[in-house]
Amino acid sequence: MIVFVGYPIIETVRLAFTHPTTGEPTFYNFQRLFEDAYFWSALKYTFLLAGIVIPLQVAFALGVSLLLLKKFKGSGAVLYIFLIPLTISDVAAALIWYNILTRNGYLNRILISLGILDNPIYFFGYQYRNMELIALVITEVWRATAIVFVIIFAGLQMVGKEYLEAADVFGASQFEKFRYIILPMLKPSLQTALLIRTLFAMQVFAVVWILAGRDIPVLAGETYYWQVELKNTNVAAAYALIIALISVTLGFLYIKFLKPQYLER
Amino acid sequence: MPVYKGETLKMILIYAAAILIVTWILAPLGLIFLSAFAVPSEYYDIRKPIPTKFTLENVNTLLFILGAWRSTLNSLFVAILTILISFALGLPAGYSLARFMFKGRDTFKLLIIGLRMFPIIVLAVPLITIYLQIGLADTLIGVALAHTAMSLPFVVLITSSIFAGIPVDYEEAGMVFGLSRMEAFLRVTLPLALPGLAAASIFVFIMSWNEVFIASVLVLINRTLPADILISALNAPDPLKFAAGFVMVLPAMIFVFIARKYLIQVWGITIR
Numbered sequence: 001m002i003v004f005v006g007y008p009i010i011e012t013v014r015l016a017f018t019h020p021t022t023g024e025p026t027f028y029n030f031q032r033l034f035e036d037a038y039f040w041s042a043l044k045y046t047f048l049l050a051g052i053v054i055p056l057q058v059a060f061a062l063g064v065s066l067l068l069l070k071k072f073k074g075s076g077a078v079l080y081i082f083l084i085p086l087t088i089s090d091v092a093a094a095l096i097w098y099n100i101l102t103r104n105g106y107l108n109r110i111l112i113s114l115g116i117l118d119n120p121i122y123f124f125g126y127q128y129r130n131m132e133l134i135a136l137v138i139t140e141v142w143r144a145t146a147i148v149f150v151i152i153f154a155g156l157q158m159v160g161k162e163y164l165e166a167a168d169v170f171g172a173s174q175f176e177k178f179r180y181i182i183l184p185m186l187k188p189s190l191q192t193a194l195l196i197r198t199l200f201a202m203q204v205f206a207v208v209w210i211l212a213g214r215d216i217p218v219l220a221g222e223t224y225y226w227q228v229e230l231k232n233t234n235v236a237a238a239y240a241l242i243i244a245l246i247s248v249t250l251g252f253l254y255i256k257f258l259k260p261q262y263l264e265r
Numbered sequence: 266m267p268v269y270k271g272e273t274l275k276m277i278l279i280y281a282a283a284i285l286i287v288t289w290i291l292a293p294l295g296l297i298f299l300s301a302f303a304v305p306s307e308y309y310d311i312r313k314p315i316p317t318k319f320t321l322e323n324v325n326t327l328l329f330i331l332g333a334w335r336s337t338l339n340s341l342f343v344a345i346l347t348i349l350i351s352f353a354l355g356l357p358a359g360y361s362l363a364r365f366m367f368k369g370r371d372t373f374k375l376l377i378i379g380l381r382m383f384p385i386i387v388l389a390v391p392l393i394t395i396y397l398q399i400g401l402a403d404t405l406i407g408v409a410l411a412h413t414a415m416s417l418p419f420v421v422l423i424t425s426s427i428f429a430g431i432p433v434d435y436e437e438a439g440m441v442f443g444l445s446r447m448e449a450f451l452r453v454t455l456p457l458a459l460p461g462l463a464a465a466s467i468f469v470f471i472m473s474w475n476e477v478f479i480a481s482v483l484v485l486i487n488r489t490l491p492a493d494i495l496i497s498a499l500n501a502p503d504p505l506k507f508a509a510g511f512v513m514v515l516p517a518m519i520f521v522f523i524a525r526k527y528l529i530q531v532w533g534i535t536i537r
Contacts, residue, residue: 005380005414011391067282078283080525081290087517089475091491095498095510096297102503104311106296113314120311142293196382203386206477206491210498220386220478227390227482240387247384 012244015237029238039239042217049133049208049218050201053140057197058190060141061149065156066178079153086146093143094210098124101135124211132212139207144200148193155189156182195254202247219243294514301511305504323508331505333512336493339405343480343489344473346409348466351420354413356462359424360450364433381418388414389482396483408480408489412473420469423531427461428454464527467520474517 019026033039064082068075085093100106101123108120122128123135159182167177205220214225219239227236300308301323303316328334361367362374392411393402401407431454439449474490481492488496494509501509 005383005388008388008391008395011395012387015391015394064286067279067286070279072276072279072283074283078287081287084290084294084518084521087471087475087521088514089477089491089517091475091477091494091498092297092510092513095494095506096293096514098503099297099300099507099510100293104308104503106315109311110314113312142289199382199384203384203478205386206495209495213499223386223390224478224482227393228485233390233393236390240390243384244387247382251382 009244012237012240015234016241018234020232020234029234032235033238033242038214038217038222042219042222045216046202046204046218046220049136049140049204050198052133052137053144054194054197054201056137056141057145057148058152058193060145061152061193064145064149065153066182068153069156082149083146085143086150088143090143090204090206091210093139094207097135097139097142098211101138126215129212129215132216135211136208136216139211140204143207144197147200148197151189151193151196152186155186159185191254195251198250198254199247202243202250219246297507297510297514300504300507303504303507305502308504323504324512327501327505327508327512331497331501333490333493333497333509336488336490337512339487340474340490343405343409343412344470346406347412347416347473348469350409350413351416351469352424352462352466355417355420356424358421359426360428362421362425363428377418377421381422385411385415386478389479392479392483403484403486405484405487405489408483409473411479411483412476415476415479416469416472419472420465423465423468424458424462427458427465430461431457460527461531464524464531467524468531470520471517475513 016029017025017027019028068079068082088096098105102108103120103122103124108117111117112120121131123131125132163181163185164177167181172180203220204218205224208216208218209221209224214221220243223236223239223243226232226239299316302319302321303323304318304320305323307313307316307318328337362370388411392407396402396404396407401410435453435457436446436449439453440446444452477491477495480489481495484492490513494513498506498509
């Protein structure tokens with residue numbers, strides 16, 4: 001693992017501080033990056049997307065977990081179906097939602113044939129950037145809520161029934177039980193879920209690249225653009241380094257301030 | 266148990282929510298299947314809500330004219346190679362984590378858990394220059410090695426958890442009857458671990474099959490399926506995009522369906 005991960009990291013640092021043409025050690029790549037409007041835009045959108053998507057995912061996953069905790073006929077099937085997106089790649093998920101939201105997609109076709117709409121709603125294209133953002137949020141919530149759900153659901157099953165029964169004896173309401181028993185006991189799972197999702201969110205790429213291209217730049221997308229389209233490995237390495245630094249910093253902050261349970265065990 | 270009015274209402278609400286959740290997941294999947302086989306002329310007619318005529322043409326064009334069949338085979342090659350290498354390296358590590366107390370065991374485990382969180386896409390860029398030096402540039406083997414780096418921590422954690430679930434007594438009993446440690450592993454523990462290991466390898470398969478960033482940065486010509494689609498999807502007509510979505514979704518879903526019992530367990534391990 002040291003060979004697999006350690007050496008490439010050193011190489012990233014070396015590349016990021018090497019001049020693309022002269023090969024001398026330099027800050028040139030970072031200067032170039034900071035002067036690029038796309039960089040700041042990518043930084044903004046990466047965090048904006050994470051900021052919108054993650055709370056939605058946590059709330060949604062929590063809701064589904066609480067529902068599935070009530071064993072009802074068919075709850076096993078619902079659980080299994082809800083996990084399906086775990087197996088679906090971001091490329092496929094993007095195409096799946098493109099199929100629904102594009103101009104001739106099912107949403108427009110059904111609404112128009114029902115007479116609800118006269119003209120199609122446009123989700124894609126530079127002039128509809130806000131709509132593109134909505135399409136990205138929908139796709140990410142559809143695709144990646146399952147991973148948050150797995151963590152939260154596992155955590156919920158560890159909340160002892162005795163506590164809830166004791167609360168019933170003392171006449172606690174549903175909300176009080178949720179607020180004062182379930183939520184505190186769920187804290188470690190919530191923290192793990194948040195950490196994993198945040199780190200993944202910093203690497204968001206294919207969904208954005210397929211649905212919005214560079215209309216909505218993100219950090220991983222810019223790395224790809226500089227590497228594959230502009231063939232500039234040095235600036236791409238600078239991007240990679242920044243993603244790594246952000247991830248490590250966020251991970252460190254989570255662990256320092258929230259102390260996830262898995263590190264204490 | 267008598268059913269009260271409030272109970273009935275509650276059950277109705279629960280089922281309504283359950284149906285909503287199932288629809289939210291399954292409807293988009295069903296629609297991509299539908300679109301993949303829909304006749305294109307119907308798609309371009311905006312007044313037609315759902316397709317009524319079907320054809321194999323979209324999938325056919327995608328696979329055999331645009332070359333997605335070839336990239337599918339590339340993806341299979343990379344995924345299988347990833348499984349082989351990551352198990353060859355990860356299985357012994359997982360076994361020793363489960364069976365032996367050694368110095369630095371906890372540090373090792375913590376390191377693996379940490380590595381699992383590492384943003385693996387960062388590796389793609391330096392690997393290009395490293396591969397240029399060692400002759401792996403633009404090769405599928407290079408992609409498989411990068412995918413191995415991505416999946417190895419998971420393989421170690423999953424296999425160690427599987428082996429920890431098999432009582433060490435069985436192996437010891439085997440050794441009492443004259444098996445060597447290796448034989449005891451091969452003839453006692455391994456058969457018991459096999460279903461779990463199969464599920465673990467499906468997990469690795471899906472990781473590799475779905476990975477797009479590393480694959481599309483490392484290989485430019487002879488690409489894997491997601492990398493190929495990432496480029497061609499942007500230029501292809503819409504019906505071909507839908508066929509691509511279908512082709513990508515299908516194998517993973519079949520595999521998961523086969524191993525669904527174990528996979529939930531495996532995912533449980535990877536996120537703990």
